[in-house]
Amino acid sequence: MEIRQVGIIGAGQMGNGIAHVFALAGYDVLLTDISQDALDGARSTITRNLDRQVSRGTIDAGARDAALGRIASTLKLPDLGASDLVIEAATERETVKQAIFEDLVPHLKPETILTSNTSSISITRLAARTDRPEKFMGFHFMNPVPVMQLVELIRGIATDGPTFDACLAVVERLGKTASTAEDFPAFIVNRILIPMINEAVYALYEGVGNVRSIDTSMKLGANHPMGPLELADFIGLDTCLAIMNVLHDGLADTKYRPCPLLVKYVEAGWLGRKTKRGFYDYRGDEPVPTR
Numbered sequence: 208m209e210i211r212q213v214g215i216i217g218a219g220q221m222g223n224g225i226a227h228v229f230a231l232a233g234y235d236v237l238l239t240d241i242s243q244d245a246l247d248g249a250r251s252t253i254t255r256n257l258d259r260q261v262s263r264g265t266i267d268a269g270a271r272d273a274a275l276g277r278i279a280s281t282l283k284l285p286d287l288g289a290s291d292l293v294i295e296a297a298t299e300r301e302t303v304k305q306a307i308f309e310d311l312v313p314h315l316k317p318e319t320i321l322t323s324n325t326s327s328i329s330i331t332r333l334a335a336r337t338d339r340p341e342k343f344m345g346f347h348f349m350n351p352v353p354v355m356q357l358v359e360l361i362r363g364i365a366t367d368g369p370t371f372d373a374c375l376a377v378v379e380r381l382g383k384t385a386s387t388a389e390d391f392p393a394f395i396v397n398r399i400l401i402p403m404i405n406e407a408v409y410a411l412y413e414g415v416g417n418v419r420s421i422d423t424s425m426k427l428g429a430n431h432p433m434g435p436l437e438l439a440d441f442i443g444l445d446t447c448l449a450i451m452n453v454l455h456d457g458l459a460d461t462k463y464r465p466c467p468l469l470v471k472y473v474e475a476g477w478l479g480r481k482t483k484r485g486f487y488d489y490r491g492d493e494p495v496p497t498r
């Protein structure tokens with residue numbers, strides 16, 4: 208089946224980036240969220256990021272305008288029923304994702320491929336709650352989507368070959384590179400990356416360093432483009448904690464214990480850049496460390 212119409216659920220930082228790259232690659236995109244503010248915010252973020260690509264000469268103004276013209280939005284989940292491919296990119300909470308799939312499935316065409324951009328949650332378990340586990344995959348983009356080259360493709364236990372091949376062809380058309388991961392908690396990138404971030408929070412919690420010294424050490428000492436605490440703020444501390452909890456529960460190993468300081472920041476609602484405060488405070492001109 209040819210994929211033309213792509214439905215994206217969740218217009219947060221990942222949903223808007225995914226809509227951006229699909230529209231630029233010529234797909235028709237329908238973006239949905241529970242909040243009109245999130246849909247409006249996504250459109251302005253996509254416009255700003257496309258403008259930046261125009262000003263850097265990566266794309267021309269015609270491509271920007273065409274991409275914007277291919278993105279529609281709706282508050283009604285059933286409107287995604289005509290999609291050939293659906294990518295769920297709502298909050299990293301299994302109950303939220305399950306409820307979305309349960310509400311959506313009755314409206315879908317039988318041939319629609321369902322995917323989740325989850326960072327960590329079992330694809331097999333999400334798939335089992337739908338009417339089409341064989342047409343269900345993990346389709347995991349990296350943040351920021353327009354910049355990062357990788358897409359992790361994760362098969363659930365029941366995913367069939369044509370579904371995997373169709374998703375792989377989409378990744379190629381987006382001009383990105385796929386890597387295949389088995390369906391175990393947090394797959395490959397986050398199995399390695401998020402425990403490193405959690406360890407950086409432990410280093411902060413135990414007073415080994417402060418926010419600035421930990422980030423500087425990893426930027427200049429290990430050539431990471433962002434320090435681990437800056438990256439945690441960029442990903443979202445709620446998402447980092449959710450991933451650690453999936454690793455801890457799913458692998459039953461104390462080495463994945465979420466740092467109590469990470470839990471405290473999330474409980475405070477200090478979720479990083481998206482709430483303007485996390486390990487750094489973003490409310491002024493320059494980010495200021497909070498510890």
Ligand SMILES: CC(=O)CC(=O)SCCNC(=O)CCNC(=O)[C@H](O)C(C)(C)COP(=O)(O)OP(=O)(O)OC[C@H]1O[C@@H](n2cnc3c(N)ncnc32)[C@H](O)[C@@H]1OP(=O)(O)O
Pocket residue numbers: 256259260263265325326348349350351352353354355396397400432433438442446
């Ligand atoms: C949690 C999960 O499930 C999985 C994950 O995603 S984990 C997170 C993975 N991501 C990372 O690790 C990101 C680490 N950080 C980086 O790679 C870099 O800091 C960064 C690419 C984000 C920014 O790089 P930088 O050099 O500081 O910034 P900058 O020079 O402004 O941008 C570099 C390029 O990206 C582009 N860019 C940056 N952010 C962008 C965005 N949101 N949209 C579009 N383009 C963007 C810029 O236009 C620029 O493009 P050109 O090279 O064509 O000029």
Ligand SMILES: NC(=O)C1=CN([C@@H]2O[C@H](COP(=O)(O)OP(=O)(O)OC[C@H]3O[C@@H](n4cnc5c(N)ncnc54)[C@H](OP(=O)(O)O)[C@@H]3O)[C@@H](O)[C@H]2O)C=CC1
Pocket residue numbers: 216217218219220221222239240241242245295296297298299300303307324325326327347348349350441442443446481
């Ligand atoms: N952040 C990252 O670096 C990465 C995240 N991911 C994954 O992508 C997904 C989204 O993450 P991210 O974009 O960062 O999160 P955000 O918090 O930025 O966005 C999530 C969006 O989903 C919306 N939402 C919540 N419930 C529903 C629902 N029932 N129907 C539709 N929309 C809903 C939220 O609305 P509201 O704000 O009103 O609750 C919000 O707009 C998660 O699964 C995450 O693990 C994957 C790769 C990288």
